Amino acid sequence: MKYLVGFSRIIVGILFIISGFIKLNDPVGFSFKLEEYFSQGVLNLPFFEPYALYISVFVVIVEVLLGVMLLVGFRVKFTVWSLLLMIIGxxxxxxxxxxxNKVTDCxxxxxxxxxxxWQSFTKDIVLLLLIIILFVGRRFIQPIVGDNAKRIITVVALVICGLYANHVLKHLPVIDFRPYNIxxxxxxxxxxxxxxxxAIYDYAWKFNVNGEEQTIVTQGDYPTVDGEYVSVETTEVQAGYEPPIHDFTIEQNGEDFAASLLQEPKLVMVVAYDLQKTNTNVYSELKKVTDRAxxxxxxVIGMSASNNEQSSELVKRYSLGFEFYFTDETALKTIVRSNPGLLVLEKGTIKQKVHYNDMDELKFE
Incomplete structure (x- = not known):
């Protein structure tokens, strides 16, 4: 049991730190995922949606700290109970x-x-079993450093997490894992x-043969059956290749201009996925930057999922020198974790990408 607890302690501690740090690198992205869970049709908890970012930061910092506390052996009872409750959730x-089939990526x-x-669920079941082992054998979780050192390590981890979260929220993720990276x-x-x-599909063909229903499964071919066709059901048995960037359009008046705009040698994208939520305090400065471009x-183009009335009002209010195009909101949230955010492209290749706090760093050559 002692060695089993030791093994579980290392695996759980490291996984919680890695998982927490990856989400801490992009708490805005994790908050979007929480909004999906809170939305109507999923958990039906829409009153939590305005607080998704705060919950996101809190959860990921706690996740990292619990991993650190488990590895150093600090407040074992509290740590193991917290890990158990978190993994159950x-x-x-x-x-x-x-x-x-509500949220396709946890x-x-x-x-x-x-x-x-299902892969996510399997991963959590394995972690749940490991944490149960830790819970049962928590007496074997011994500290690896002294009492003062444990406190110092935990406090240092908390401070680092807080500073890191503050940095990525005011700028952009330090490590960009998305397909729209520079x-x-x-x-x-x-x-x-x-x-x-x-993609490979199974086709379940149903026929009426001599008054009895008969089902024949093929992978596309219409079966030769001496009977009356009733219906067919299609099931995907193997997913096909999905490009990292999909459902990307730049539309205006129902026409997609993505192909031509991505050939521009000098293109600036102002991305504001929702103009009702965008930080309007920065648009005076944004106008100066885009005018310089x-x-x-x-x-220079604007990209938003908001309607023409909202975009036209914003352009008029700040005398912006560019027009807005329509792009899917999910795509815009993926492109840049800032509302607004700015990108500089050269024939479709992203050369610069900044948070609105860093607009002055853009270089237009």
């Missing part, structure tokens, strides 16, 4: 997502590692290689 959410490891709902080409990210695996020969 995570397991419920991943099971709910998988069984009801966000357990942010954008660094995508897991299917250096990525959006058009290439939407492409599908010729040798990419294709236009003066230097750049084409």
């Amino acid at each position: 995570f397991t419920f959410l991943t099971f709910y997502s998988a069984y009801f 966000g357990c490891f942010g954008d660094a590692l995508k897991l299917t709902p 250096g990525a080409n959006i058009e290439e990210g939407m492409g599908i290689p010729e040798d990419a695996p294709k 236009i003066k230097n020969g750049y084409k």
Whole structure:
């Protein structure tokens, strides 16, 4: 039991620190995932949505701290109880997502590692078993350093987490795991290689044969049956290749201009996924920055999921020198974790990407 507890302690501690740090690197992204869980049709807890970012920061910092406290052996009873309660909550959410197919990505490891709902649930079941072992054998969890050292390590971890969270919230994630990272080409990210695996489907054909219903399963071919066709049900048995960037459009008046705009040698994108939630206090400065870009020969466009009335009102209020296009809200949230955020592209390749707090760092050559 002693060695089993020791093994579980290392695995659980390291996984909680890694999982927590990845989400701490992008708490805004994790808050979007929490909003999905809180929304109507999932957990039906919409009153939590305005607080999703605060909950996100709190949860990920606690996750990291519990991993640290477990490894150093600080306040073992509190730590193990907290780990157990947290993993029970995570397991419920991943099971709910998988069984009801509500949230297709739990966000357990942010954008660094995508897991299917059932993979996430399996991962949580394994962690739950390991934490139960820790709970039962908690007397074997001995501190690896003295009392003062344990407190210092825990406090230092808390301070580092707080400072790191503050930094990424005021700027952008230090490590960008998304397909819109600096250096990525959006058009290439939407492409599908010729040798990419294709989706495989089972077709369950139902026929009425001599008054009895008969089902024949094929993978596409229409079966030869001496009977009357009734219906067919399709089931995906193997997912095909999905490009890292999909559902990306830049629309205006129902026309998609993405292909032509991604060929622009000098393009600035002002991304504001929701104009009702955007930080309007920075638009006076944003106008100066975009005017400077236009003066230097750049084409500037706005991208939002808001309607034309809202975008036109914003353009008029701040005398902006560019127009807004429509893009899917999820895509815009993925592109940049800032509302607004700015990108500089060269023929579809992202050269610069900044939070609105860092607009003055943009260089227009």
